[in-house]
Amino acid sequence: MHTVAILALDHVVPFDMAAPLEIFGRTRLPDGRRPYRTRVCAPSPQVRTEGFALHVEWGLEALAEADTVIVPGCSERAPAPHPEALRALRAAAAAGTRIASVCVGAFVLAEAGLLDGLRATTHWAAAAELARRYPLVDVQPDVLYVDNGQLLTSAGAAASMDLCLHMIRRDLGSAVAADAARMSVMPLEREGGQAQFIVHEHPPVPQGSTLQPVLDWIEDHLAHEITLKAMANRAGMSERTFSRRFREQTGSTPLQWVLRARARRAQYLLENTDHPVERIAHQAGFGSPTAFRERFRRVVGTTPQSYRTAFQSRPTAPQDRGGVQT
Known part of the structure; x- marks a missing residue:
């Protein structure tokens, strides 16, 4: 039997704890056995969660x-990780344990x-x-x-369910x-190229930046060629000087900034309107629908239609106690 700590x-x-407990706990082999x-x-018998205290039966020896x-996330109020827990994780990694x-x-x-030296992910807001x-x-x-083999990381709590299913399949x-x-009432693989749905914030611009008028102009002219x-x-600069100062002040190239601004405009329109993709492609400045789909997927990580399906605001219909719309 495979032990998951x-x-x-x-x-x-x-919920970061509940998702792995749910997925692994519901797994059954064809003959009904639990694998x-x-x-x-935990480092101590009682752990505080966001809302209640948890009595924990096993100590750090369970990692060995x-x-x-599996290491769940903690809230922003959490103290620095317990030194003994970090040592136990390093020892488990050295022993070849999957983490x-x-x-x-x-x-x-x-x-x-x-x-260190590995690819990793986390919730997009904390990346x-x-x-x-x-x-x-x-x-x-x-x-x-x-998935780096021995070391794996997932995005938000819901994405951890995808990761758990990936490990079970492996x-x-x-x-x-x-x-x-x-058994967990979810797809084996989520649509969208295994991409997080991200609200792409612009990099911060220093207060009083000389670029601010240009950035405002960009936002006002996204539907046009820029x-x-x-x-x-x-x-009022040469292209070379402008590009250099733009990168210095924003950490982005001018054209990358424009692409992200257009993606944000498209996200808003997909969420809040019923406009067809062809119209949104024009309104956000992507030109053709084909270019819109390709560039939107490159920036946001999924197709415009998948994004709309997941996030479009709709009036909530009355429901009975069984959850069936009436």
């Missing part, structure tokens, strides 16, 4: 006995030094901070999970993983 640290997010045994462990260790993180649990793995704190980690902010094959997915030459002329 879930490491609970103070201010652990309950996984789950254990929640586990085949897989995975949920959401911002990637920060714990990074603090333990386990992600920039993970990259800033741990520059040796190759942060991938736009995927659901990253361990026991697609048929067992598909059955586990059905060239490097036009932006440089607007700023």
Whole structure:
């Protein structure tokens, strides 16, 4: 039997723990046997979560006995990871144990030094901070999970379910993983190229930046062609000087900035209007629908239609107690 140890640290997010417990706990082999045994462990017998206290039966010694260790995320109020927990994670990694993180649990793995030189992901809203704190980690902010073999990381809590199914499929094959997915009422693989749905914020611009008038002009003219030459002329600079100063002040090239601004405009229109893709392509400045689909997928990580299906605002219809619309 394969033992899965879930490491609970103070201010652990309950759903980050519940998702792996649900997926592995529901997994069955064709003959009905349970292939996984789950254990929640912690540095101390009682752990605070966001909302209640949790009595934990297993200590850190469970990490040494586990085949897989899962590190859930903790809230922003959580203290620094317990030194003993970090040592136990390093020892488990040295012994060849498979270790995975949920959401911002990637920060714990990074603090333990386990992600240095590896690709990793976390919730998109925390990706920039993970990259800033741990520059040796190759942060991938736009995927659901990253599998490095022994070390795996997932995005938000829901993405951890995708990661758990991926591990089950790796361990026991697609048929067992598909059955586990059905028991948890979710697809074996989510549509969208295993990409997070990201709201793409612009990089911050220094207060009082001389570029601000140009950036405002860009936002007002997204439906029109915007060239490097036009932006440089607007700023009263040569193209070379403008490009250099733009990157210095924003960390982005001018054309990358325009692409992200157009993606944000398209996200808003997909969420809040019923405009066809052809119209949104024009309104956001992508030109043809084909170019829109290709560039939107490159920036956001999924197709415009998949994004709309997931996020379009709709009036909530009355429901009876069984959840069936009336």
